[in-house]
Amino acid sequence: MSNLWKVSTDRFTNEKESIMRNGNVYQIANGYMGYRGTLDEFGPDELVGITLAGIFDRVGDAWREPVNAPNGGFIKVALDGREISARSTTVKNHQQSLNLENAVFERETDYVSQGKTLKIKSTRFLSADKPNLGVIKYSVTSNKAAKVKISTGIDYNIWDLNGPHLLNLSPKKKNGALLVHAVTNEASKNVAIAEAVDLNFGKETHKLGNKKNLRVISLDAEAGKTYTFYKYFAVYTDNDPVKTSVNEAAINSVKEAKDLGYEKCLDKHNAQWTKKWEYCDVKIDGDDEAQQALRYSIFQLLIVAPVNGSKNSIPARALSGQVYKGAIFWDTEMFMFPFFLYTYPEKAVELMRYRIKTLAGARRKAKTEGVGFRGAFYAWESQETGDDACTYFNIGDPFTKRDLRTHFRDKQVHISGDVAIAMWEYFKLTGDDSLLLEGGAEVILECARFYYSYAYFKKDKNQYEILDVIGPDEYHERVNNNAFTSMVAKATFEIANATVKYLKQKHPGKLNALVKKIKIARELPLFVEAAGLLYVPQPDEKTGVIEQFDAYYKLKDTTVEELKARMIHPNEYLGAGQGLAVPTKVIKQADVVMMLNLFKDRYSKEIKKANWEYYEPRTEHGSSLSACAYAMVAADIGKLDWAYNYFLKTAKIDIEAKYKVYVGTVFMGGSHPAANGGAWMTAVFGFGGVKAGEEHVSINPRLYKKWKNLQFNMVYKGDRFNIKITKDDVAIIADISNKRKHTFIVSGKSIDCAPGKPSSIKYQ
Amino acid sequence: MSNLWKVSTDRFTNEKESIMRNGNVYQIANGYMGYRGTLDEFGPDELVGITLAGIFDRVGDAWREPVNAPNGGFIKVALDGREISARSTTVKNHQQSLNLENAVFERETDYVSQGKTLKIKSTRFLSADKPNLGVIKYSVTSNKAAKVKISTGIDYNIWDLNGPHLLNLSPKKKNGALLVHAVTNEASKNVAIAEAVDLNFGKETHKLGNKKNLRVISLDAEAGKTYTFYKYFAVYTDNDPVKTSVNEAAINSVKEAKDLGYEKCLDKHNAQWTKKWEYCDVKIDGDDEAQQALRYSIFQLLIVAPVNGSKNSIPARALSGQVYKGAIFWDTEMFMFPFFLYTYPEKAVELMRYRIKTLAGARRKAKTEGVGFRGAFYAWESQETGDDACTYFNIGDPFTKRDLRTHFRDKQVHISGDVAIAMWEYFKLTGDDSLLLEGGAEVILECARFYYSYAYFKKDKNQYEILDVIGPDEYHERVNNNAFTSMVAKATFEIANATVKYLKQKHPGKLNALVKKIKIARELPLFVEAAGLLYVPQPDEKTGVIEQFDAYYKLKDTTVEELKARMIHPNEYLGAGQGLAVPTKVIKQADVVMMLNLFKDRYSKEIKKANWEYYEPRTEHGSSLSACAYAMVAADIGKLDWAYNYFLKTAKIDIEAKYKVYVGTVFMGGSHPAANGGAWMTAVFGFGGVKAGEEHVSINPRLYKKWKNLQFNMVYKGDRFNIKITKDDVAIIADISNKRKHTFIVSGKSIDCAPGKPSSIKYQ
Secondary structure, eight states, rough: OOGEEEEEOOOOOOOOHHHHHHHHHTTTEOSSSOOOOOOOOOOOGGTEEEEEEEEEEEOTTTTOOEEEEEEEEEEEETTTTEEEOTTTTTEEEEEEEEEETTTTTHHHHHEEEEEEEEEEEEEEEEEEESEEEEEEEEEEEESSEEEEEEEEEEEOOOOOOOOOEEEEEEEEEEEEEEEEEEEETEEEOOEEEEEEHHHHOOOOEEETTTTTEEEEEEEEOOTTTEEEEEEEEEETTTTTTOOOOOHHHHHHHHHHHHHHOHHHHHHHHHHHHOOOOOOOOHHETTTTHHHHHHHHHHHHHHHHHOOOSSSSOOOTTTTTTGGGGGGGGGGGIIIIHHHHHHHHHHHHHHHHHHHHTTTTHHHHHHHTTTTTSSSOOSSSSSSOOOOOOOEEEEEEEESSSSSEOHHHHHOOTTHHHHHHHHHHHHHHHHOOOOIIIIIHHHHHHHHHHHHHHOEEEEGGGEEEESSSSSOOOOOOOOBSSSSSHHHHHHHHHHHHHHHHHHHHHHHHHHHHHHHHHHHHHHHHHHHHHHHHOOOOOOOOTTTOOSSSSSGGGGSSSOOOHHHHHHHHSTTTTTTTTTSSTBBOOOOOSHHHHHHHHTTTTGGHHHHHHHHHHHHHHGGGGSSSTTHHHHHHHHHHHHHHHHHHHHHHHHHHHHHHOOSSSSSSEEEEOOHHHHHHHHHHHHIIIIIEEEEEOSOEEEEEOOOOOOSSSSEEEEEEEEEEEEEESSSSSEEEEOOTOOOSSSEEEETTTTEEEOOOEEEEEEOO | OOGGEEEEEEEOOOOHHHHHHHHHHHHHHHHEEEEOOTOOOOGGGOOOOOEEEEEOOOOOTSOOOOEOOOOEEEEEETTTTTTEEETSSSEEEEEEEEEETEEEEEEEEEEEEEEEEEEEEEEEESSSSTEEEEEEEEEEESOEEEEEEEEEEEEEEOOSSSSOEEEEEEEEEETTTTEEEEEETTOOOOOOOOOEEEEOOSEEEEETTTTEEEEEEEEETTTOOOEEOOOOEEETTTTTTTTTTTHHHHHHHHHHHHHHHHHHHHHHHHHHHHHHHHHHHHEEOHHHHHHHHHHHHHHHHHHHHHHHTSSSOOTTTTOOSSSGGGGGGGGGIIHHHHHHHHOHHHHHHHHHHHHHHHHHHHHHHHSTTTOOSSSOOOOBOSSSOBOOOOSSSHHHHOSSSSSEEEOOOHTTTHHHHHHHHHHHHHHHHHHHHHHIIIIHHHHHHHHHHHHHHOOOGGGGGGEEEEBBBOOSSSSSEEEEEEEEHHHHHHHHHHHHHHHHHHHHHHHHHHHHHHHHHTOOOGGGHHHHHHHHHHHHOOOOOTTOOOSSTTGGGSSSOOHHHHHHHHHHTTTTSOOTTTTTTTTBBBSSSSSSSHHHHHHHGGGGGHHHHHHHHHHGGBBBBTTTTTHHHHHHHHHTTHHHHHHHHHHHHHHHHHHHHHOOOTTTTEESOOOOOOHHHHHHHHIIIIISSSEOOSOEEEEOOOOOOSSSSSEEEEEEEEEEEEEESSSSSEEEEEOOSSSSSSSEEETTTEEEETTTEEEEEEEO
């Protein structure tokens, strides 16, 4: 196994900080749940977390957040009566690794205790085949004969940021399986976790207490002999379509897995992973650093892709814990969705189904926010219902210890357009209109309706304006005519109009039914007008620069360094109305540049260059979403060194895990799937120059100098392609099973790619 | 002289705080300059200040503020070689008084020094007849023979908040007169102060040094003999229409005064004051407390009324110093102007001419604020040019020691409408259209143009809206559809339309010329449309309450006490985006209630009552402008005890001087002419129930129970009336010199008041 497919360390550092970071770096997940990369014997103090997708809970007035399940992977060994743990026992050797090929976590540790050496080895995966299932292979070896006691089962001491979410936790043993059942605090949803082992040594007793439901296996271990067992755990909640009860489903699940056996479980798991990588891998020849970071980024996306049929989406910190309330932000549509759309559309569609599912919540938000609007105003922080989990006061002020009023929730209106754009992209690139028909068109029309209801008309300028918003640059709140937001709103009107036009042609009956259902007939002509008359800040005639929002140019021009030098508290927030950045031109993250990337076809290279050069030095990159936008536009305008540096920044974020894990006392650790998506986009869209449109795929390669070639697969209109870009040419292999030929335009040269036919075009 | 015409004390308290407060309480002024109520021997340490009207200066980046002149009233005595001062010498008796009848300040002090008693007596006034002139009568008496040395002349140690404003201060003696000439720092404007004495004892020498230009009179005082002299000082600046130089004008002025003599100067001064009180006094029979406070309030307005022809207005702290940059706020139009309009129109017109003079500044502000607007956006803090002296960061944050961004300057757009409303009221109540023709109409049209340019149209609601403003309640910044602001804007459109209609009828040629000059023809129909379609929040159908601005009802309902209990620093500001009041319903000052008072004819008593009762408990009264609005509306709805309490609050503000004079280290003392105007309005409009309209004057008395009668004079359409309201009836005496008869409607009963004819109507 090459290093390019693996993350590993051969050292255990007994510091909270290191344990915590490794918990992030070595996490595994399968879309249903995430399991932090902690050791088998760890508990809540080491931030063990099994975070469930799509099930949320609130305790009192605290933040609503995803539910963490009891830890069915718990295993602790005692040697001659002494408990063994990396935290308290001498560690002679330690190795742990995460195999990116199949999301298997392994650890091997040699402990020294009372003159004996105990080797512990375990392998852990969350099944990509059966999403409720986790599987562990565990073995112990003592170099000398010893009394070994293995305690394993379910630890329901749960680490929560704002818990406890699970009440009435009740342990049971039933037909050899262990079970913990509980209900969520807020909605009394049932949650069950079952565990079974396949074990053929020692003597087993059942032990309850200290919030653990354990089986204790006592054995007289022979010197040098390895004792191996297999462990299966399964989590079920009321979100799962269970026949009888979650308890039964969980128990059945672990029994079935046990019957099937470890190796077959792993085979099925691996088969899924083989498919994933076949779809999604990107190969960079000649640059191992970039290759590993990018692959790790793709891996991060693959482990959290929603389970088919779940209608779940991917939170901003994915399944790495409860940070950011497990909520779904614009991150998903703008930074993760393109990866899935181009490689793995059955996951992309799930992300969109989540937005259809939460349309009712978006409607409620529109109705209740401010003076009340019509249409769909998607939540800034969206959980399972689509109601907004974002609070109005959500940043702590270190000076007053009060929470600052921010306007993320009520003014960051671009979120609705981000959803509509993704919805339309899905249709455009897959050619599959079923999503539109099953609710996508309704989402699009309701988003347009929201913008119409939000927009004002300026009569003396004969234009609609989108006022009082926050763009991606969150340091400047409540601005008028933010270029990004207005462009997104304009695109939403265009998309709504295109949707109506398409449905009128192809599904007139369904259009009529929809128009009637949501009573929107009278408004449709207004969307056409608004698409034409909505004001979007235009490039300055002389400089080409687009003003980020009204009167941005009047702000003070300060460097990021000057600004930071004025900080008097390390945790002071730079925005929120009175922050240091507010009166200045310093921005938090790509805003105009993000817009130029999203709408890259509408602007010339000169305009992009002018704006990149204007805004780049004024950007603080206070968000992990910023780097990839600068990377992609840099690639677009030929600044390849800049593109590469920003690419590495976005691609290495989780593998290096150098970000702050604590802000004050608040845990902020976890993965950054948007940045990961940004890494993939920079490779494929940026350096690869790929852009799929309604009629064809264009490829305008600008390979980075270190890269010999860049190779990846993609899906277009349901057909698959393998693309290999070298310094001189682009080779396209259309899959033999493709249904029809498709047009690719490589650096201006058009080529038809028929099924099974390889093509190669010189582009330089 | 009755106590009702006098403010006095018979004690000197040698504490900075007391000296400072007395400086405010005993100040005199004559519209041209103010002279704080300090003692003759005091200097900058005791905050001696002669603040000039309409001449401003800036030093470096500090606040621009009015220029303080050198002190031409300085007199210090030495007894047997020891300097005498209330700060350092034993004071045996001290009395000082301010005569409200004629704005004469007197002090009499018996000092004990080296076994001798020295009596000092002085009388000081700033001529109401010759505005550049100050006059002092000064006498010394030693009970035993002594060597007395009197140093008098010009002290040019100047107390400034953000000075020094006067450069090249050069002292001179010329033909017996002392002179100090200087130039302002910013614009090199000439300022001269001259002094002459009329003195017939002792031996005079000239002494320069320590920033004083003095004459020293040495005499061997006989026991018990009183030595009296007269002193004249005059200030001239480049703002004065001088023939040759400011020096010569100042010297001539003091020489003329000296030639005329003290008594004749005083006679001329008194004649002016007789007229002022004849016009403006309000008599309350049966309530000395109210009488004295109200008279003192009226006095405060009379001393600062602008000099005829000066085109000056009245700053928020009048001429009491440099606080609030000597700037003119909406205070003038909304709180002071009505007093002058109803009693002393030749002063009211001056206030309006100031706004005509500063129209160019208002146009500049409109053009440069935000994205740039058309029309006239009057300065929130206006000085001589009409450019805005208000800074964007003008409240100190005690937590960070940084200045907070507030939006007083850029978002408190009601100021333009306040001006337009006053302009139209002047025309309506005087019947005199000359002000309209000399620029008033242009001001009105430019204000309407500004609102049109600021307003947005909401197509789906078919209405114009005024967005993103601050209403009078400054704790809630950047709100939409503030009832007060929108109503003021609507009224401005109506007034613009009425102006056009009037001019078209009476002065079509002048209208055409104006329309052409400001190129506004195309916009006039839009003003008609906007007057009709501008949205103003309406009373709730059930409760009658008018929502102060969009989504105000969604704010947290907290009591003022709860809010204040949450303060963690005594100087923390409750607004500015993150202040404690921002997320709550607690408001700084009357806002909806202010609107209901300003537009009292448009709302029923029920609506006023509902809103008064809703907003009163939510009002913090963080501004001195608040009490009178609550007082007037309370009177209007029959809550007379409430009205009376708020009346006393507004009327006593300056006579009691209990307000904070220092906030941190910043001097905030001075008079509150807006609150003074509010006291007059509460008496006449509130308890008197007087309201003059276009066709008639209505009087709906609601006399407070303690009051036997309320008596005042007023002007309507250029004719004068004496009104006396008793418990049962209203007696109106139309002046014999009136030009025609006028209609009064007393509690619904109409009566025609012909010149010289007394009328009496029973109203109960």
